[in-house]
Amino acid sequence: MAYKNFKIETDADGIALVTWDTPGRSMNVLDETSINELEAIVKETTADAAVKGVVITSGKEALSAGADLSMLQDMSRTYAEVLEDKGEVAANQMLFDQSRRFSQVFRSIETSGKPWVAAINGLALGGGFELTLSCHYRVAAENPKTRLGLPEIKVGLFPGAGGTQRVPRIVPPQDAMQILLKGEALNLEKAKTLKLIDAIVPASDLIKAAKDWIKAGGKAVAPWDEKGFKLPGGPVFSKASMMMFPAGNAIYRRETFDNYPAARAVMSCVYEGLQLPIDAALRVESRYFTQILRSKEAAAMIRSLFLSMQELNKGARRPQGVPPTKVKKLAVIGAGFMGASVGYVSARAGIDVVLIDRDQESADKGKGHAKAVIDDLIKKGRAKEGDRDAILSRISASADYDVLKDCDLIIEAVFEDRKVKAETYAKAQPLLKTRCDLRLQHLDPADQFAGRGIQGPGQVHRHPLLLAGRKDDAGRDHSRQQYQRCRARHRARLCAPDRQDADRRQRLPRLLRQSLRAAFHRGGPRNADGRRPSGDDREHRANGRHAGRSAVLVG
Numbered sequence: 001m002a003y004k005n006f007k008i009e010t011d012a013d014g015i016a017l018v019t020w021d022t023p024g025r026s027m028n029v030l031d032e033t034s035i036n037e038l039e040a041i042v043k044e045t046t047a048d049a050a051v052k053g054v055v056i057t058s059g060k061e062a063l064s065a066g067a068d069l070s071m072l073q074d075m076s077r078t079y080a081e082v083l084e085d086k087g088e089v090a091a092n093q094m095l096f097d098q099s100r101r102f103s104q105v106f107r108s109i110e111t112s113g114k115p116w117v118a119a120i121n122g123l124a125l126g127g128g129f130e131l132t133l134s135c136h137y138r139v140a141a142e143n144p145k146t147r148l149g150l151p152e153i154k155v156g157l158f159p160g161a162g163g164t165q166r167v168p169r170i171v172p173p174q175d176a177m178q179i180l181l182k183g184e185a186l187n188l189e190k191a192k193t194l195k196l197i198d199a200i201v202p203a204s205d206l207i208k209a210a211k212d213w214i215k216a217g218g219k220a221v222a223p224w225d226e227k228g229f230k231l232p233g234g235p236v237f238s239k240a241s242m243m244m245f246p247a248g249n250a251i252y253r254r255e256t257f258d259n260y261p262a263a264r265a266v267m268s269c270v271y272e273g274l275q276l277p278i279d280a281a282l283r284v285e286s287r288y289f290t291q292i293l294r295s296k297e298a299a300a301m302i303r304s305l306f307l308s309m310q311e312l313n314k315g316a317r318r319p320q321g322v323p324p325t326k327v328k329k330l331a332v333i334g335a336g337f338m339g340a341s342v343g344y345v346s347a348r349a350g351i352d353v354v355l356i357d358r359d360q361e362s363a364d365k366g367k368g369h370a371k372a373v374i375d376d377l378i379k380k381g382r383a384k385e386g387d388r389d390a391i392l393s394r395i396s397a398s399a400d401y402d403v404l405k406d407c408d409l410i411i412e413a414v415f416e417d418r419k420v421k422a423e424t425y426a427k428a429q430p431l432l433k434t435r436c437d438l439r440l441q442h443l444d445p446a447d448q449f450a451g452r453g454i455q456g457p458g459q460v461h462r463h464p465l466l467l468a469g470r471k472d473d474a475g476r477d478h479s480r481q482q483y484q485r486c487r488a489r490h491r492a493r494l495c496a497p498d499r500q501d502a503d504r505r506q507r508l509p510r511l512l513r514q515s516l517r518a519a520f521h522r523g524g525p526r527n528a529d530g531r532r533p534s535g536d537d538r539e540h541r542a543n544g545r546h547a548g549r550s551a552v553l554v555g
Helices: 032-047 069-086 088-099 101-110 127-134 151-155 163-170 173-182 188-193 203-215 239-256 261-273 278-293 296-313 337-348 360-379 385-393 401-406 418-431 476-488 498-519 533-542
Strands: 006-010 015-020 053-058 116-120 137-141 199-201 329-333 352-356 395-398 409-412 465-470 492-497
Touching: 006 032, 015 032, 015 203, 032 101, 053 203, 069 088, 069 278, 069 296, 088 101, 088 278, 101 127, 101 278, 116 127, 116 203, 127 163, 137 188, 137 203, 151 173, 151 261, 151 296, 163 173, 163 261, 163 278, 173 239, 173 261, 188 199, 199 203, 239 261, 261 278, 261 296, 329 337, 329 401, 337 352, 337 360, 337 385, 337 395, 352 360, 352 401, 360 385, 360 395, 385 395, 401 418, 409 418
Parallel strands: 015 053, 053 116, 116 137, 137 199, 329 352, 329 409, 352 395, 465 492
Antiparallel strands: 006 015
16 A cells, blocks of 8 residues: 555565655654554554564654644634534544544554564654654664654643653653653653663664564563553652652642643643553543643644744745845944843854943953853753854954944944943944944934834843834835844744834833832832732732743842
């Protein structure tokens, strides 16, 4: 039988090599077509007595990036239609049946009676990694760039194809919860230490190593299907587990204020599922997954953090018919926390940066901030020594404004003082190649440079978004420049009209006054309505805000 996304080759030893290579895509994704074909392959190889085992690998550089989230969005739309036409019971059953298709197919691999080996030749995330977990043996090709993980929590979902049940049956519950709740990708060495993969071999030996395991009599039974299987962390009601689950629930509430239902569902899935046989546990997982799919939080996060970001990365919202520009050298006037962060992300994007401040010592401190950021990434294993050297080589520090003559773009990030800003513009204006129309902060709405800026948070290197102010008469060429410069620094552009930006700048002083008045109120710090600032901050965070009002004072 011919398949669109898979190719099957059976060798003389009866081992079927299934190569996943979705045409027209740079990455394999799990969609309705691929899961239907995979199900057919499982049935075909199980029924064929000549097939002794199966190896699944990828024909691309990566194995799979997971499920097609637009498919899940379509499920939600179908659910809404069925809900309206046939009622809640029918709609819930439809969504439950559709959403657990991946889980059922992966389970059929485990129970096929024939050994399956995942030959991991590159990145395997989300549903792609869950596919490997359902195989009886996992071998990976040596590659420092390969990452394995379950990042669904970052888009308001959780692993719904067996991830919440198989991971805590392989690794201790504390490590399992970290993997599931943080969604961070693991390198191969870490994954092997946790026993999420069984072997790491040279890339040239990957398929041979997978087939050799089958030839050596590899068992076609998952550990949790064997009689006498014991959980790596002990039973749920053991002393160690009871020290983890209640504390984990408290930490979740403290950190999220219960604004992320997917995280709560993960904890429930693991806690309830580990008390059940694997088939019943997978049904529990599917029920929670169906519930999360219906949540407004998941719908909003999938739309904003994944689908919309994909469109932006492909050039959506960029003015048409305007040629792109490239910034080769960038100057940041003001090497404080924000200016230094802007310089860091620009240098990391490959742009030469010069940090300018009132004296050389202040400018050097700005470069030191960039070094501290990259040193922290190296310490966490997210960057290498060579990355630091390359980034720092692109950053120079100076107190001389004459360097502006060679720059393609100048960004102002000086202290919020009108006099300081006016002096800065007076020094910079005679040295500009062209009119400077891109800045971080506003000087005055009437100023010739104002109304056309990009606003970034203080910790620019931690945030993927930049707010682009837009003057009502700004043309397509200016919008194109803003878009191009945001993308050059790997940031998404949020465009706000002048009036919205003015409103935002007017609210900040009011928040500061309220926080100061509350902090120094007689008889203890209280707000105007009699509440203490700590309670007020908790209410802000409980409503989904990143920080409370008082955090402005120390932020």
